[in-house]
Amino acid sequence: MSQDRATPHQDGHTPDPDRVTLYHAPNTRSSGVLLLLEELGAPHDLHLLDTRAGENREPAYLAVNPMGKVPAIRHGEAVVTEQGAIFLYLADLFPRAGLAPPLGDPLRGPYLRWMVYYGSCFEPAVVDKARGLEPGPQAMSPYGSFGAVLDTLTAQLRRGPYLLGTRFSAADVLWGSALSWTTQFRLVPETPEIAAYVARHAARPAVGRARARDGALAG
Known part of the structure; x- marks a missing residue:
């Protein structure tokens, strides 16, 4: 997301355009994304889901991921599901961490x-x-x-x-x-x-x- 898409909060602070929300259930596939966010040093929030209570099957989350699975992320207006896609998206979003060879790199x-x-x-x-x-x-x-x-x-x-x-x-x-x-x-x-x-x-x-x-x- 470009910087000009961000809008100031009422307190005058501008929200971080790179901030990511991870829909997360501990000790599941989304734990790998939590680790990636740590490796990237990426600003993020967690939206916790109690999968044992079936919160991942409720309409609010099915609107995010109709499969009812974690992980999923929200970045601005973009919602990304599927573990591989999330990894690719995040590693490219934070290139300073050096975890994704850029286009043109032989790797x-x-x-x-x-x-x-x-x-x-x-x-x-x-x-x-x-x-x-x-x-x-x-x-x-x-x-x-x-x-x-x-x-x-x-x-x-x-x-x-x-x-x-x-x-x-x-x-x-x-x-x-x-x-x-x-x-x-x-x-x-x-x-x-x-x-x-x-x-x-x-x-x-x-x-x-x-x-x-x-x-x-x-x-």
């Missing part, structure tokens, strides 16, 4: 690949495996096979320390969060490459801050 393509690969291949593969479902015919499956997804990821991590080599990006915030909980619940095997990657993720100061915030909110 922009690989960055987009790994951001989209997460939702297109990894999550469907993990969910199917957890439910004991076969991936379906090769021509219809969005990911091919669980083994192929894991082998592709492991091969990339072997080049490490991050998905873009030596460059840490928003893709690592997304994947580090996901691999932390999928290995914790034994949905994904803890290969040496994945274990080392998860350990690097856990050591980041922003991870500690985000987990502390989530713990306090859940309590």
